[in-house]
Structures are given as C-alpha cells and as structure tokens.
C-alpha cells in the first residue's frame with residue numbers, strides 16, 4: 133500500500149514535469165508596419181505560463197496571462213514614435229516561463245516611413261525659447277513626466293476600442309506633423325489635437341491609475357493614466373483636473389475639463405497615446421479592436 137502511494141506520487145510529479153512539453157505556444161506580430169502607428173501582438177499557449185514579456189525599442193513590457201486564444205493568452209499594444217524612430221528593421225522579443233523553462237521567440241518588424249504633413253504655428257515667443265528663470269521648472273517637470281511614462285504594470289486594464297475622450301472627435305491637428313513654431317522647427321506633434329471649447333468633459337479612454345497630474349510649462353494642465361502593459365494615456369492643455377495621482381479611474385470616467393493652458397494657439401484637447409514609451413497616433417485605435425489588429429499580424433509557433 134505504502135509502495136503504491138509513493139509510486140503514485142512519483143507518477144504525479146513526472147506528469148507535472150512532463151506536461152509543459154506537450155504545451156504548444158504561438159506568438160503573433162506584424163512583419164511590417166508604419167512608423168507612428170500602433171500595432172498589436174499576442175502570445176498564446178495551450179498550457180499555463182508565467183512572467184510573459186515583450187521587448188521592443190529597448191523596453192521590456194510586462195504582459196498578463198488571461199484565459200483565451202489556445203487556452204491562455206497575453207495581449208500587447210506597441211508602436212514607434214514618429215519623432216525619433218527611423219525606417220528600418222527592428223527586433224521584437226517575447227519571453228515567458230513554462231514548466232520551469234524559459235522560452236524566447238524573436239523576430240523583426242520592418243518600420244515603413246510614413247509622410248506626415250508640416251505645420252507653421254504662431255505662439256507666445258516665451259513658449260519657443262523659454263526664459264532662463266523657467267528652465268529649472270521645465271527640467272523638474274520633464275523628470276516627473278519621464279518617470280510617469282516609464283510606469284510598467286503587468287495587469288491589463290485597457291480594452292479596445294477605447295472610449296473616445298470627447299463626445300465629438302474633430303481633429304484640428306494630426307499626430308506626426310512636423311511643427312515650426314514662430315519660424316523655428318521643433319519636434320513633430322506627439323498626439324492628436326481635438327476641437328473642444330474650454331470646459332468640455334474629457335473622458336478616460338481606458339480604465340487605469342492616474343500616475344501624474346499637474347500644470348506644466350509647455351503642456352499646461354496635464355493628466356497621465358497608466359492602463360497596464362506600458363499603455364499610458366496623456367491629456368494636455370486642460371483647464372481643470374478632476375483626478376489626482378494614485379486615483380483609480382474607470383473607462384469613460386470624466387477626468388478633466390478641456391482648456392487652452394500651456395503652449396497653444398487656442399482651446400483644444402491634446403490627446404497622446406504612449407505604448408511602451410513610444411508616442412503613437414491615438415486616432416486609428418478609436419475605430420478598431422485588438423482582435424482586428426491581430427489579424428494583420430503573422431503567427432509563429434514557439435514550442
């Protein structure tokens with residue numbers, strides 16, 4: 133009897149150890165994409181796994197594991213920043229642990245050049261070349277913003293399509309526009325400007341946690357919301373901020389009122405979507421879903 137019991141235990145242990153070798157896993161990512169545009173990736177397996185990450189543009193993005201796909205699935209949203217990414221081939225790396233073994237799967241994504249228009253703007257001269265006394269303030273804000281944008285939490289609180297941040301979406305300036313302020317070229321536009329009279333309700337596109345708020349030199353009234361897996365929503369030029377750092381917000385919650393604070397030519401909402409530190413065009417995502425986006429990728433087997 134005793135012997136039978138121990139052999140059962142041994143059999144059980146062998147079964148547990150052996151199970152992952154019967155697991156099959158796949159990753160999905162596109163082979164080419166436009167610079168500045170968001171794309172979706174996934175990892176799916178017939179068996180459970182842990183600590184999934186995807187590394188892209190030198191940033192390791194923590195994913196979560198949820199039921200779906202072949203059994204378990206991890207979703208990621210990635211992209212490239214039009215301001216500093218050049219066309220070319222870039223490595224993507226997936227890693228996860230299954231049955232005590234670390235699995236890696238890598239590939240390349242070719243980023244295609246995309247033409248974004250130019251735009252000349254007239255603003256207060258101190259918003260192009262700030263006075264000396266503002267430099268320490270600007271430096272301090274840029275540190276806070278850097279920290280907020282590096283927030284990395286594994287739990288996914290973003291679901292697609294996002295809630296549009298305003299009831300009506302009319303663009304006054306597209307993402308990616310190269311901007312010339314008072315004749316001086318500056319970095320391309322890292323978000324979309326949406327028409328909004330001062331005081332319009334601004335809604336959270338995704339559920340998440342507020343990681344930074346403030347009235348900043350260039351951006352004016354600002355709200356940064358982390359929705360997990362490196363997905364961060366940013367609003368600028370707000371007149372009123374209705375949330376504070378650490379607040380949990382639900383999808384569609386009114387988090388601020390639009391305005392005309394900071395470097396602006398008039399009232400509007402500036403809406404940025406940051407994916408793993410990369411500012412991408414937030415608008416195309418408003419009319420698509422993760423499932424539709426993944427259909428544009430290729431699947432390859434890992435184990």
Ligand SMILES: [Zn+2]
Nearest residue numbers: 323324325402
């Ligand atoms: Zn803007």
